[in-house]
Amino acid sequence: MKDLNNISKNTKDVAFIGLLGALALVLSGLESLIPPIPMLPPGAKLGLSNIVTMYAAGSVGLIPALCIALLKGLFAGMTRGSVALMMSTAGGLASTFVIWLLLRIKSQPFGYIGLGVAGALTHNGAQLCVAALLTTPAVVFYIPWLILFGIGTGIITGLVLRIILPILGRIHT
Amino acid sequence: MFKKKDLLLIIPFLILGVCLLFWTQKSHDAGIAVIEENGSEIARYDLATQTQTEVIDIGGDYHVKLLLEPGKISFQSSDCPDQICVRTGKISSPGQVAVCLPAKVVVRIIGKNSQVDGMTG
Numbered sequence: 001m002k003d004l005n006n007i008s009k010n011t012k013d014v015a016f017i018g019l020l021g022a023l024a025l026v027l028s029g030l031e032s033l034i035p036p037i038p039m040l041p042p043g044a045k046l047g048l049s050n051i052v053t054m055y056a057a058g059s060v061g062l063i064p065a066l067c068i069a070l071l072k073g074l075f076a077g078m079t080r081g082s083v084a085l086m087m088s089t090a091g092g093l094a095s096t097f098v099i100w101l102l103l104r105i106k107s108q109p110f111g112y113i114g115l116g117v118a119g120a121l122t123h124n125g126a127q128l129c130v131a132a133l134l135t136t137p138a139v140v141f142y143i144p145w146l147i148l149f150g151i152g153t154g155i156i157t158g159l160v161l162r163i164i165l166p167i168l169g170r171i172h173t
Numbered sequence: 174m175f176k177k178k179d180l181l182l183i184i185p186f187l188i189l190g191v192c193l194l195f196w197t198q199k200s201h202d203a204g205i206a207v208i209e210e211n212g213s214e215i216a217r218y219d220l221a222t223q224t225q226t227e228v229i230d231i232g233g234d235y236h237v238k239l240l241l242e243p244g245k246i247s248f249q250s251s252d253c254p255d256q257i258c259v260r261t262g263k264i265s266s267p268g269q270v271a272v273c274l275p276a277k278v279v280v281r282i283i284g285k286n287s288q289v290d291g292m293t294g
Contacts, residue, residue: 080254080255081253081254081255081275082275083255083274083275084254084255087274108176109176109178110176110178110179110182111176111178111179113179113183114176114178114179114182114183117179117182117183117186118182121186131272131274134274134277135209135212135272135274135277135278135279139270139272139279141268141269141270141281142270143193144190144191144192144193144194144196145190145194147186147187147189147190147193148187148190148191148194150186151183151186151187151190155183
């Protein structure tokens with residue numbers, strides 16, 4: 001590991017951001033394999049790859065985190081079409097930005113669960129706006145489901161982030 | 174991991190979500206299905222008086238077909254990649270929506286004499 005210490009921090013960051021980007025893609029790919037659960041609102045997903053952008057916003061800064069969100073959107077576009085591209089990109093960029101803002105508050109008012117919920121709600125909100133632009137404002141009827149489901153997935157992603165944080169922290173020294 | 178202020182974020186949204194859910198879904202009578210394509214209404218059907226099952230062929234790039242049944246309506250098939258519209262299943266109560274985003278087809282149920290029959294946002 002001694003050699004690694006000689007590599008500049010910049011190079012390490014680039015490699016780490018690449019790693020995070022790959023992780024985000026793998027997670028969103030994995031997630032698309034989970035069959036839809038009938039009771040949940042259509043299109044509702046866990047948002048596992050948001051864990052990565054949340055972590056990126058806190059560790060490598062806003063711009064790289066937004067790039068990862070953008071990459072995730074492009075991946076969604078390649079695999080699931082242009083609508084998925086717009087929805088994923090809008091949700092990813094908005095939630096990453098909000099997480100970054102919340103992390104910048106000095107007093108750190110929110111824990112991981114709060115951050116996860118804030119990210120999930122922002123993600124759903126941005127997607128709803130895109131959906132409303134693409135179709136009709138009638139999609140506002142999804143709002144209650146999106147709020148409730150966002151709280152649930154936000155808690156899950158927050159918990160998972162808490163679990164994987166030490167592991168990622170060890171890689172990114 | 175969990176801070177008290179997290180609850181300040183979660184609880185108001187939880188309450189808001191539950192309230193909105195009750196508000197939008199409080200009526201359980203079969204309503205009127207409004208079908209929209211590209212943001213403009215193309216047809217509406219009264220689900221309560223519907224007695225036969227019929228397939229509504231909307232066509233378009235994705236060959237969307239709707240299944241109209243007594244009291245409910247659903248997306249029967251669509252060539253869209255994600256099939257979210259088909260998986261939404263049958264909808265019947267005012268406030269419910271089924272959407273096929275790629276085809277820009279929206280099916281929503283409105284109440285018979287609901288005071289709010291449209292919203293802009």
